[in-house]
Amino acid sequence: xxxxxxxxxxxxxxxxxxxxGATSVAALDGVTLTVRRGEFVAVMGPSGSxxxxxxxxxxxxxxxxxxxxxxxxxxxxxxxxxxxxxHRSKRVGMVFQAFNLLPRYRVVDNVALPLxxxxxxxxxxxxxxxxxxxxxxxxxRAEHRTNELSGGELQRAxxxxxxxxxxxxxxxxxxxGNLDSANGAALIALLDELxxxxxxxxxxxxxxxxxxxAGRIMHLRDGKVLD
Amino acid sequence: xxxxxxAAMSLGNYARxxxxxxxxTAGVAIGTALVVLLIALATGxxxxxxxxxxxxxxxxxxxxxxxxxxxxxxxxxxxxxDDGVVSQFRKIGHVAGVYRQFDAPLGQVVEGGDDAAIxxxxxxxxxxxxxxxxxxxxxxxxGDRGVAVIPGNIxxxxxxxxxxxxxxxxxxxxxxxxxxxxxRVGGSGTPRDYPVxxxxxxxxxxxxxSVRIPLEDALVAGADNRGLTADSLRQQTGYSGxxxxxxxxxxxxxxxxxxxxxxxxxxxxKQVVEQIDQGFGVFRGILAGIGxxxxxxxxxxxxxxxxxxxxxxxxxxxILKAVGAAPGDVRALFLAEAAYVGIVGGVLGLLLGxxxxxxxxxxxxxxxPRTNPAPIFVVGPDLVLGxxxxxxxxxxxxxxxxxxxAMRMSALSALRYE
Numbered sequence: 001x002x003x004x005x006x007x008x009x010x011x012x013x014x015x016x017x018x019x020x021g022a023t024s025v026a027a028l029d030g031v032t033l034t035v036r037r038g039e040f041v042a043v044m045g046p047s048g049s050x051x052x053x054x055x056x057x058x059x060x061x062x063x064x065x066x067x068x069x070x071x072x073x074x075x076x077x078x079x080x081x082x083x084x085x086x087h088r089s090k091r092v093g094m095v096f097q098a099f100n101l102l103p104r105y106r107v108v109d110n111v112a113l114p115l116x117x118x119x120x121x122x123x124x125x126x127x128x129x130x131x132x133x134x135x136x137x138x139x140x141r142a143e144h145r146t147n148e149l150s151g152g153e154l155q156r157a158x159x160x161x162x163x164x165x166x167x168x169x170x171x172x173x174x175x176x177g178n179l180d181s182a183n184g185a186a187l188i189a190l191l192d193e194l195x196x197x198x199x200x201x202x203x204x205x206x207x208x209x210x211x212x213x214a215g216r217i218m219h220l221r222d223g224k225v226l227d
Numbered sequence: 228x229x230x231x232x233x234a235a236m237s238l239g240n241y242a243r244x245x246x247x248x249x250x251x252t253a254g255v256a257i258g259t260a261l262v263v264l265l266i267a268l269a270t271g272x273x274x275x276x277x278x279x280x281x282x283x284x285x286x287x288x289x290x291x292x293x294x295x296x297x298x299x300x301x302x303x304x305x306x307x308x309d310d311g312v313v314s315q316f317r318k319i320g321h322v323a324g325v326y327r328q329f330d331a332p333l334g335q336v337v338e339g340g341d342d343a344a345i346x347x348x349x350x351x352x353x354x355x356x357x358x359x360x361x362x363x364x365x366x367x368x369x370g371d372r373g374v375a376v377i378p379g380n381i382x383x384x385x386x387x388x389x390x391x392x393x394x395x396x397x398x399x400x401x402x403x404x405x406x407x408x409x410x411r412v413g414g415s416g417t418p419r420d421y422p423v424x425x426x427x428x429x430x431x432x433x434x435x436x437s438v439r440i441p442l443e444d445a446l447v448a449g450a451d452n453r454g455l456t457a458d459s460l461r462q463q464t465g466y467s468g469x470x471x472x473x474x475x476x477x478x479x480x481x482x483x484x485x486x487x488x489x490x491x492x493x494x495x496x497k498q499v500v501e502q503i504d505q506g507f508g509v510f511r512g513i514l515a516g517i518g519x520x521x522x523x524x525x526x527x528x529x530x531x532x533x534x535x536x537x538x539x540x541x542x543x544x545x546i547l548k549a550v551g552a553a554p555g556d557v558r559a560l561f562l563a564e565a566a567y568v569g570i571v572g573g574v575l576g577l578l579l580g581x582x583x584x585x586x587x588x589x590x591x592x593x594x595x596p597r598t599n600p601a602p603i604f605v606v607g608p609d610l611v612l613g614x615x616x617x618x619x620x621x622x623x624x625x626x627x628x629x630x631x632x633a634m635r636m637s638a639l640s641a642l643r644y645e
Binding site for chain 1: 228231548
């Protein structure tokens with residue numbers, strides 16, 4: 001197997017610089033890392049360390065100022081805006097701290113949402129969403145609106161949405177940030193279980209007790225990886 | 228993104244904020260209704276005028292007059308139409324027939340008494356004015372001499388009814404003074420009598436005084452009246468007019484131009500109709516413009532609503548983009564939503580405009596029962612399609628900038644938007 005096929009994510013000298021007034025702030029400052037397929041990696045660091053920026057760059061929501069990033073073998077710099085949208089709908093699945101579900105849709109429709117933009121027909125979308133909700137123990141909630149769900153259930157629904165496209169990597173940005181400790185622990189157990197099933201997971205957190213569930217922990221500070 | 232999904236998703240967005248969508252749509256509906264109503268009114272009026280013109284005569288006809296058109300149209304100079312000119316007319320392209328006419332001096336049908344004053348028109352067989360209006364008998368035919376086709380009112384003066392007038396021998400007194408209505412017109416020259424046989428009677432709706440006689444007879448009578456020979460009359464005075472028939476009404480303008488190049492003024496109903504069309508085009512344009520202002524206001528309403536909607540849904544746009552919506556998908560969603568405003572508003576506006584026209588028409592007829600029975604408001608298929616298309620176009624144009632704004636929104640900052 002070539003490295004191309006074994007690596008889910010590969011970055012080299014990744015830098016992201018913002019202008020804040022007259023001064024430039026480096027959110028990422030030469031990050032080089034690899035995530036192999038099937039790995040569960042946690043990125044730890046205090047707020048402002050650049051860990052969310054790293055995730056956004058991998059998700060294709062943000063372009064790096066310099067350096068490059070490959071996800072599932074694809075160089076994101078080569079993609080235009082529409083290409084990046086395709087990247088988000090096919091190769092990566094994102095889970096946010098704020099859940100980011102659409103309140104006017106049923107849970108099953110929220111889960112199926114990414115497939116709309118991938119051009120999957122309605123019947124297949126719904127079937128795949130239901131199967132995934134079933135697998136995550138959420139099938140009884142499929143027809144509910146999101147305002148009828150608890151925080152733990154919302155985040156499970158969000159994970160289902162992130163996984164529905166069969167992504168090469170699941171990107172989770174502080175997924176337990178809005179959950180109580182019991183629900184947070186359950187969520188981490190779910191990520192663990194998904195990873196044992198072969199799902200590559202990249203988790204961003206500032207909480208060491210969460211991070212220790214990962215197979216590997218990377219520390220970020222001031223936009224740099226600490227060894 | 229599939230078209231069906233786009234349609235379903237944007238319909239959901241359109242139907243979500245009911246009151247706002249309803250108000251925006253109402254704006255488009257009123258604008259469209261106004262456009263429909265005003266154009267239907269203009270179309271109805273135009274149809275009415277055109278109908279009246281078509282009832283006057285044949286659109287394929289060009290009438291040449293013995294004048295040279297002046298520079299400003301007012302200073303026409305007399306110009307003789309002789310047989311040389313006529314043969315030039317025959318050579319013009321798309322000419323199906325050329326008919327000479329010579330009007331003899333005024334006169335009367337002696338048997339009909341003082342009321343039977345006439346204008347003898349010397350015409351050729353099958354001339355456009357001598358077609359399809361008979362009450363009895365026949366039209367003029369080739370080789371006819373000493374015959375006449377007379378109007379019904381004069382036939383009834385010389386015989387008990389129009390059929391009884393056929394075959395009757397009467398005297399045409401041509402020249403001298405005649406009585407037209409209540410006034411006596413001092414006619415030209417010395418009156419002379421010509422015996423003619425009535426071969427046809429035409430409907431006097433066309434004319435109550437014209438008597439159609441063979442061209443040669445008219446020329447002889449005219450020559451006698453002025454002490455000339457028929458041949459010299461042809462050369463010096465020329466014909467009173469020429470009727471040129473085009474093979475098709477679309478070629479009339481070309482024939483008119485050729486006649487003018489030969490130095491003669493001409494008249495054609497077709498050109499009148501074209502001028503009326505032009506006039507109504509302007510009229511319709513003005514009315515459509517008034518309706519257009521209403522649509523413009525509606526468009527501003529749509530744009531405003533869409534801007535609000537984009538702002539309100541910033542976070543949703545961020546989520547859609549984060550899960551894989553391409554910039555084009557986001558734009559399409561908002562444009563489709565605007566299109567719904569146009570479609571629903573356009574259909575409602577059509578109904579409103581049509582029904583409004585019917586109601587106004589009924590009220591007008593109720594108030595004035597003698598109103599012309601032709602429809603006042605005419606809504607044709609082109610107006611239906613045009614108005615609907617315009618409503619959708621206006622909505623799309625209004626939605627374009629807000630949709631582009633949504634498209635260009637950064638997913639990250641949209642997700643952070645509270």
